[in-house]
Each structure stands twice: as structure tokens, then as C-alpha cells.
Amino acid sequence: MPHRITRAALSAALVAGSTVFALSAPGPASAVDLKAALPITSFGDILVDGANKRIYITDPAAGKVIITGYAGQVLSTATGLTGVSGLLLAKDGDVYAAVPGLKAITAFNEVGTRIATYEASTDVRPVTLAEAGGRLWFGEADGGLGRLQRGGDDEPDLIPDVTTTTFDEAPALSSAGTLVAAVDPSVTTADVTVFDASTTTPSAVVAKSLGRTRDLVFNADGSRLLVAGPQSLARAVKPADLTTVQSYSAGADGNAVAVKPDGTLAVGIGGTAGKAVSVFAPGSATPTKQFTVQGGGTLQPGGLSWEPGGPRLFGVSGSGSSYTLQIFGDPSKLATSVQLTVPAKVELGRTATITGVFGAPVPAGLPVVITRKDSAGSRRVGPQTVPANGRFSISDKPTRSGTVSYTVALAGNADYSPANATKSFQVGTIKATTLTLDRNGSTFAAGSTVTFTAKLGATSSNRSVEIWADPYGSDQPNRLVRKATANSKGVVTAAFKLTRTTTMSAIFRGDNFTSARTARSTVATKVSVSVALDRHYGTGKLGSVSYHFLRSTVDPRFITSMSPYPGRSALLEIQYHDGKQWRPWKSAWSKLTDGKAYNGLTGTHTVGLKYRVRASYVYGKSGDTVNTTTYGAYKYFTFTR
Incomplete structure (x- = not known):
């Protein structure tokens, strides 16, 4: 979406003549037009970040950027930005600020944290910003047009005078696609120039005087350029040749212009507080609604910006060193909201707390109905109008088990849309189960x-x-x-x-x-454990038992297989039969490798004597305790000549 970045050139007199301003809390909302005092002593630019619901406002005299919510509450402040002026919301979601006093451009992330500073190696003072053709451009204090080189190793960050211009002071800029429109707002007969910025060296497409132009902005698709200035200059022109497409009846001292994606146009007037802003529906040459600046002062040059995709139009007004954020209504109703919070559950006999918050711009005093419902029926509770701070709290001690529901209904009026919220919680007695x-x-x-x-x-x-x-x-x-x-x-x-x-x-x-x-x-x-005999020459039964037969000249080998585990050992036990019973003879512990252990029986082997062997896992002795003791089956063997 094209974004207007633009504002009047930084005034040395403004910087030098600024005074300290004490922040005061904003007063209650009035009708549709709301206002909030701003802690700034001068004005450079305003930008609305719709994705993150933040408003950026620059204060050149104090060298700071304030970031507010939609109701004007200050969320954070960036200081030390000498002369900070123009703002840009780039396509990557970051916000850029031109800082001529530091010869730099500063970038902020989506939560308003400063993340980068691009500095000039020469005397370059960026004042205004635009994005076109995939690049960031800046208007210089001496009237030049420069380019921001992000991430380049061979060139400085800020490259000045990338093309020839006719401006004496910093041009106001606007961009759409590959086009950048520029004009010197300080000159009575300055040309509006449209540049093709598809390459690193922009070229002029057309230049033409439209009368003194204080602000300009492209519409969403770049098919129109909207301009505003004194002598009742408020018109839409074709970017290709700057011929007039539509003229608007907006007043004699135009100084700000803003356009919504659907084509709704707002034109600001700087010379009077009455009917300071005129809103034009798409295709209409006469205003569908007009707004008055609240709280004194006049609308500032370039001081209008729409809420992207929303109903609010924001403006900055002021006089001297006192400035106010103006929150103007849309021709349609302002959207309202209410958030209701209830506990997940309440034990019978205990007290529950129910809270609600009406979101800006819901004004205090607007009628509201809050209803409590349980098995016994419904009744009205809580405040009957929106409280002064937009918040309410209700204490509830249910006397019946079951579901309790709270509903908040804001009926709205000619200016505010309705809002409703319902939340429920369960009431009962906590019991144990089996x-x-x-x-x-x-x-x-x-x-x-x-x-x-x-x-x-x-x-x-x-x-x-x-x-x-x-x-x-x-x-x-x-x-x-x-x-x-x-x-x-x-x-x-x-x-x-x-x-x-x-x-x-x-x-x-x-x-x-x-x-x-x-x-x-x-x-x-248990483990899986077994032992096998190797080097025997045959098997057969002695009585009812199967034996392995080995030559007395051969040393048998026993192969143990066991469920593997790190560091595990197997116990190998050999017994012999003395003619009456089995008696222990030899035993050995062997480390397993990949679940195997190998043991040999050497020495002189007695012919005809019966032997048996088994492998076992012994809890706590086999090197671990992850299984229970498991004795493997015996294998029987004997030696022959």
C-alpha cells in the first residue's frame, strides 16, 4: 500500500524557538471527535502502523519520536534524534525516521524498538522519506534526492543527489510502485515532479506547477496523485502528465492530505479550527463529513494519517509549543469494543470478581446494560453507563451450583457502533474422586x-x-x-x-x-537372556536331557546374548553333577558388547562328567537396575574322547 511520507522542511526557527512542554492527562472524550495532549514541542510527521496499532510522531525541536496507542497514550519515546523529521513504514514492517541533525536515518522494529542507524559519510541531511522500486529514498535539506543503501559494503549508507532536482529545500515525498512524487512545499510556484525510481538513478517523468503544494500522496493503486495547498488547491491528478482528474471543495488553506485504500480522501485546512478536515467519499467532489479541531490550535502541515483499514483519521494540531492528537470519526460509525473477564470457576460460597474494559474510543456516559443470569433467572447489575475510566468491577457470591453468565450490551448511537460480550463460569463444590x-x-x-x-x-x-x-x-x-x-x-x-x-x-x-x-x-x-555353546561336534540325549558333546581336546566357548544396556554385564555360571546333585564349579562376570559376551573354558576336561551352564542378569550387580533379576535356561554339555 502506498504510504505518504512527507512533511514541510525542517524549520530552523522552529528548532531554535521551542520550549519545554509539560504532559497532562487527556480529558474525557467528546462526541465523535476525540483528542489527547501530546508531549511534544514541535511537529515533523505522523505515521500510523495499523498492523501493530501504533502511531509514530516526530518532534524535531526536542529530537525525539513518540509512539502512542490509538487513544494517544504514550507507549514509548526514542530520544537523541536531533531534528528528526520524516517517517516511513516500509514494506518489511520496519519504521524509518529521517534525522537531519545526525546526518542519519534510524530504523525501528514492529514494537518500536530502535534497531539500526544508517549514517552519511558526507554532509547529507535526510528530512523526508519514501519507498519505491524496492529501494528507500530520502529528500535532502538542500533539496536533493538521495538513496538509502542498506547492507552495502562498497558504498556509504546514505547516497546523496542520485538525480537532478529543482528544489531549494527538502521536498515532500510520496511513492507508489516505482514512482516517487516530490515537491518543495516552501515555494509558491514549485513544480510537482514525478520520478521513475525503478533504477538506482531516478529519472523525471513529468514536472509541472500546480500552484503552491504543501502536501501530496498517491492513492492505493498509484493511478492518482492527491495534492493540497493554499488558494483552494485540493485535487487529484494523473501521475503520467499531472493533468487534473478531480477537484475538491475543501477550503482556502489546504496543508494536509490523506487517502484510504478504498479511495476515501481527507483534506486538512491549516488556517482555521472550524471545519478543519473535510472527508470525501470515493468519486465525490463535495465533503461527506467535516471535522473541527478540538482544544485549540490549527492542523499542522502534513498532519493527517488514516488508520489502515480502520475508521479512524488521526491528525496533529497545535500552536506555540502545545500539540494535540486529534482522533476524527469516519463517515461510518466508530467501532467500539468491550472485554469481559470472569473466573474459570467459583466454589460455592466464595466470592467471584467480574471485570470489564471498554476499548477506545467508547466515551464515558454512553448507556450500557450488564446482566447476570443463573438458574434462578436474570437481573441487571453493575454500572448503567460507561465509567469515566472505561472500566468496571463486580463482586459476586453465587448461592446456587451451575452456570452463571454475564452479558455486557453497549447499544451505541448515531456515532458509535454497538458492542456485546458474554462470559460464563461454573459454580459448584470441589470433591475428590478415585x-x-x-x-x-x-x-x-x-x-x-x-x-x-x-x-x-x-x-x-x-x-x-x-x-x-x-x-x-x-x-x-x-x-x-x-x-x-x-x-x-x-x-x-x-x-x-x-x-x-x-x-x-x-x-x-x-x-x-x-x-x-x-x-x-x-x-x-525381565531381560531376554540365553547362552549358546560353540565348538561342539554334536548333540544328543542322556536320559531325557539334551546334551552338547565336545571332544576332551577342545576348549568350549560360551556365547551369552542379553538385552543390551550401557555398562551391562552378564553372569555366567557352570555347574557339574557329582552323581547325586548339581554343584557350583565356575562363574564369571562379562561385559556385554552389542548385547553379546564371550567366555571360554580351558584346561583338562574330564571325560564323561556332566556339566551345565547358564547366563543371568542380576539386579544391582549386572551394572544397572533397570530390569529385574532374570536367570537364563541351562544348557547341558559333556566331554568325550
Whole structure:
């Protein structure tokens, strides 16, 4: 969207003659036209950032930029910007300010924080700003047109005199697409010049005197250039040849012009406080509405800016060192709003606080109806008109359980649109419920998929249960297995594959009037463990038991396989049979590598003696505690000649 950046050249007399101004609180709103005192002692430019609902206003004499809300309340102030003048809202969302006293251009982000300063290496004093052809341009105090070089390594930030101009002082600028329109507002017969800024060296498309022009702006699509000045100059011209398309009846001393995206035009008059601003509907040559400056002073040159996409028209008026933000209504009704805040719940017998805030520009004294409704019926409560500060608070001590609703209805009038808000909260008695989870203390084989069953007791409204699994060990996080609504019996089930000893948790988060509950169940999980014999020459049964047969001249090797875990060891145990019973013989601990451990049996092997071997995981001794003790199955072997 094209944006007008422009204002009269910085006046040395204004800077030198400024005085200190004491900020006072804005008075109550009056009719449609609102006002707020501004803490500035001079005026350079006004810019409205619709995306972030902020207004930027420059004060050249004080060297500062103030940032306000739509009601004129100051949100922040940037100081130390000597002579700061023109403003630009760039397409990237940043706001730029021309600072001639520092030979610089300063950039602000979307929240009004200063983020960059571009400085000149020569005597360049930027005063006004525009964006066209993907580049930023500035009007110089001596009448030149310069370019802002952002991020360039080979050139200075500010490049002056990129093209020839005929201006003696800083030109007012406006831009659309690849076009930049410029005029020296201080000269009676100055030419309006339209430049083609599609390259780094702009070229003049057309130059023509339209009479003294104090302000100019392109419409949204760049098909019209709107100009305003004294001698009843208020017209729309074609950018290609500056021929007049439309003349407007706006008054004798035009000094500001602003246009909405839909073509609605506002023309400001500087010489009188009466009917200082005329608003023209698209296609109309006569004003559809006129506004008067509130609180004294006159509208400042270039001191108008529309709220992008909104109904407000903002202006700056002043005299001497006293300035006021003017908030003018639109030909349509001003939008209103109300925010209502209620508690999420209230325990029966306790007091609830309900608050409301009417958003600007809702004026104090406008009729409002606030209604409370519960199972016993409805009644009117709270203030009957908008309070002076736009805020209200109601204390409520419900005597019945159930839903309580509050509704705020602002009827509006000829100038303000209606606004409504309704909020509800629940009233009841907080109670506890029951929650159980089965399988606690059970033991399962590694890899078992086990179904866990949670059972939830009576609740107020929430019937949702979460089942979480937290395997032992720091390497696996607690994870949600299932979240579901309990069935008619209060049951929620979840299946989980066990690889570690695991703590399962059933969680009920509570509701308005039921306390939260958690039930836990810890199930022990075995490891997967086995041992295999290597180097045997065959197998066969001795009695009913299967044996591995090895030559007495061969040393057997035992291969242990176990569920892996960092630092885990396996216990290998060998027993022999003395003819009556099995007796322990040898044992060894072996570190696992990728879940495997290898052990050999060397020495002289007794022919005919029966042996058996097993591998085991022992809780706390195998190097960790994430599983329960698990003994592997025995493998049997014997030696032959």
C-alpha cells in the first residue's frame, strides 16, 4: 500500500524557538471527535502502523519520536534524534525516521524498538522519506534526492543527489510502485515532479506547477496523485502528465492530505479550527463529513494519517509549543469494543470478581446494560453507563451450583457502533474422586505387551484419563501411551510393550469441581537372556536331557546374548553333577558388547562328567537396575574322547 511520507522542511526557527512542554492527562472524550495532549514541542510527521496499532510522531525541536496507542497514550519515546523529521513504514514492517541533525536515518522494529542507524559519510541531511522500486529514498535539506543503501559494503549508507532536482529545500515525498512524487512545499510556484525510481538513478517523468503544494500522496493503486495547498488547491491528478482528474471543495488553506485504500480522501485546512478536515467519499467532489479541531490550535502541515483499514483519521494540531492528537470519526460509525473477564470457576460460597474494559474510543456516559443470569433467572447489575475510566468491577457470591453468565450490551448511537460480550463460569463444590491402575508389583518377560486398566470414579465434568509409561533408566523419557475418555464403567485401557521395569501412571487432570488424581503401578520386567555353546561336534540325549558333546581336546566357548544396556554385564555360571546333585564349579562376570559376551573354558576336561551352564542378569550387580533379576535356561554339555 502506498504510504505518504512527507512533511514541510525542517524549520530552523522552529528548532531554535521551542520550549519545554509539560504532559497532562487527556480529558474525557467528546462526541465523535476525540483528542489527547501530546508531549511534544514541535511537529515533523505522523505515521500510523495499523498492523501493530501504533502511531509514530516526530518532534524535531526536542529530537525525539513518540509512539502512542490509538487513544494517544504514550507507549514509548526514542530520544537523541536531533531534528528528526520524516517517517516511513516500509514494506518489511520496519519504521524509518529521517534525522537531519545526525546526518542519519534510524530504523525501528514492529514494537518500536530502535534497531539500526544508517549514517552519511558526507554532509547529507535526510528530512523526508519514501519507498519505491524496492529501494528507500530520502529528500535532502538542500533539496536533493538521495538513496538509502542498506547492507552495502562498497558504498556509504546514505547516497546523496542520485538525480537532478529543482528544489531549494527538502521536498515532500510520496511513492507508489516505482514512482516517487516530490515537491518543495516552501515555494509558491514549485513544480510537482514525478520520478521513475525503478533504477538506482531516478529519472523525471513529468514536472509541472500546480500552484503552491504543501502536501501530496498517491492513492492505493498509484493511478492518482492527491495534492493540497493554499488558494483552494485540493485535487487529484494523473501521475503520467499531472493533468487534473478531480477537484475538491475543501477550503482556502489546504496543508494536509490523506487517502484510504478504498479511495476515501481527507483534506486538512491549516488556517482555521472550524471545519478543519473535510472527508470525501470515493468519486465525490463535495465533503461527506467535516471535522473541527478540538482544544485549540490549527492542523499542522502534513498532519493527517488514516488508520489502515480502520475508521479512524488521526491528525496533529497545535500552536506555540502545545500539540494535540486529534482522533476524527469516519463517515461510518466508530467501532467500539468491550472485554469481559470472569473466573474459570467459583466454589460455592466464595466470592467471584467480574471485570470489564471498554476499548477506545467508547466515551464515558454512553448507556450500557450488564446482566447476570443463573438458574434462578436474570437481573441487571453493575454500572448503567460507561465509567469515566472505561472500566468496571463486580463482586459476586453465587448461592446456587451451575452456570452463571454475564452479558455486557453497549447499544451505541448515531456515532458509535454497538458492542456485546458474554462470559460464563461454573459454580459448584470441589470433591475428590478415585482412580486406580492395575498390575502393580507384577513381573513380565522382556518384550511382553501388557494391557493396563485404569478406573476413574465420579467427576464433575471431565472424564479424560491419561496413561503414561516411564521405563527405568535415564535414557528413555516418560511418554504418553494413551489419552481417552473413560467408558460408562469409568475404564480406560492402554497396551504397552515392556523392555524395562516400568512405572505406569494413570492421570486425571481434574475439572472445575473435582480434584486431580494420579495412580501409579510399577511392573518388573525381565531381560531376554540365553547362552549358546560353540565348538561342539554334536548333540544328543542322556536320559531325557539334551546334551552338547565336545571332544576332551577342545576348549568350549560360551556365547551369552542379553538385552543390551550401557555398562551391562552378564553372569555366567557352570555347574557339574557329582552323581547325586548339581554343584557350583565356575562363574564369571562379562561385559556385554552389542548385547553379546564371550567366555571360554580351558584346561583338562574330564571325560564323561556332566556339566551345565547358564547366563543371568542380576539386579544391582549386572551394572544397572533397570530390569529385574532374570536367570537364563541351562544348557547341558559333556566331554568325550
